[in-house]
Amino acid sequence: MDFELNADQQAVLESVERLLEQRAGPARAIALNKEGEYDTALHEALAVAGFNQIARDLAQGDRLAGLEAALAVEAIARSGGVVAAAAQMLVAAALYANPIEGPVAICTARELTDATPVRYAAHARSLLVLGDDYARRVALQPGDFEGVRTSFGYPMGRRASGVTIEPTTAGEALDSDAVDELRNWWRLGLAVEAVGTMDAALAHTVDYLSQRRQFGRAIGSFQAVQHRLSLCAIDVEASRWLAREAAFHGAQPEAVAAAAAFALQAADTLFTETHQLSGAIGFTCEFDLHVWSMRLLALRQELGGARGARRALVEARWGAA
Numbered sequence: 001m002d003f004e005l006n007a008d009q010q011a012v013l014e015s016v017e018r019l020l021e022q023r024a025g026p027a028r029a030i031a032l033n034k035e036g037e038y039d040t041a042l043h044e045a046l047a048v049a050g051f052n053q054i055a056r057d058l059a060q061g062d063r064l065a066g067l068e069a070a071l072a073v074e075a076i077a078r079s080g081g082v083v084a085a086a087a088q089m090l091v092a093a094a095l096y097a098n099p100i101e102g103p104v105a106i107c108t109a110r111e112l113t114d115a116t117p118v119r120y121a122a123h124a125r126s127l128l129v130l131g132d133d134y135a136r137r138v139a140l141q142p143g144d145f146e147g148v149r150t151s152f153g154y155p156m157g158r159r160a161s162g163v164t165i166e167p168t169t170a171g172e173a174l175d176s177d178a179v180d181e182l183r184n185w186w187r188l189g190l191a192v193e194a195v196g197t198m199d200a201a202l203a204h205t206v207d208y209l210s211q212r213r214q215f216g217r218a219i220g221s222f223q224a225v226q227h228r229l230s231l232c233a234i235d236v237e238a239s240r241w242l243a244r245e246a247a248f249h250g251a252q253p254e255a256v257a258a259a260a261a262f263a264l265q266a267a268d269t270l271f272t273e274t275h276q277l278s279g280a281i282g283f284t285c286e287f288d289l290h291v292w293s294m295r296l297l298a299l300r301q302e303l304g305g306a307r308g309a310r311r312a313l314v315e316a317r318w319g320a321a
Contacts, residue, residue: 122157
């Protein structure tokens with residue numbers, strides 16, 4: 001495996017990072033989260049900057065486009081961007097040759113039936129619904145989903161009371177091949193988002209521990225702390241390259257399941273370690289760590305989390321029981 005990005009991939013990454021420096025960041029995420037809002041300005045800026053072109057290339061079978069889209073999604077997660085990047089740039093892009101109306105939200109049929117809170121659903125214009133053996137795309141109208149206040153750092157929404165959306169008949173059906181594609185790209189998106197989110201949480205913690213002093217020295221200079229940070233860094237890097245490998249190969253089931261299983265398990269470790277190492281301040285809203293750490297808890301709940309990914313990995317390798 002080549003661990004160096006080529007010139008085009010590096011250009012994509014640098015381009016999205018420049019845009020995010022101007023339009024995203026923890027302060028922006030905190031301000032939006034207070035009102036449970038979606039970052040429409042960033043969503044539109046990404047479209048104007050041409051990142052939807054990556055999506056079109058992906059839908060047309062360009063294998064490199066999968067990795068380029070993953071790089072952009074990872075960077076957006078790292079910046080704390082409040083946009084449905086993975087759903088739009090990875091999942092929907094793999095299913096449709098032309099971009100569908102966004103924002104895009106994704107949920108399982110059971111989540112739709114039970115009115116479970118879904119990321120970005122209150123602001124979405126397109127909803128992708130995944131059943132056991134079917135998938136559908138539903139065009140949403142304002143009011144179909146209502147906002148739900150949570151601590152997860154994402155705007156969440158649940159099906160509004162009095163609104164009926166039948167998962168087996170609403171909207172338009174995706175063909176049978178698209179069912180597994182939707183599931184695989186969704187799982188890949190979770191892994192990629194987890195990587196960017198973990199990366200930022202760890203970087204924030206390292207920066208804090210290099211400045212916070214105790215017993216006459218920086219906390220980060222203690223060997224025991226360094227060992228714990230090193231193990232976290234190993235988890236982040238391993239997750240990053242598993243996810244990028246899976247993206248490069250077009251979200252093949254086994255590679256995607258392995259990437260998601262590892263990344264979502266690592267997310268649990270990163271959440272615990274970054275909060276413990278940061279001490280009491282790590283549990284306050286005034287400390288930016290929560291912008292990323294609380295999102296890790298949300299990512300770990302989607303599509304069965306790490307346990308669901310492990311089951312998918314076993315099925316991809318040895319077949320269903």
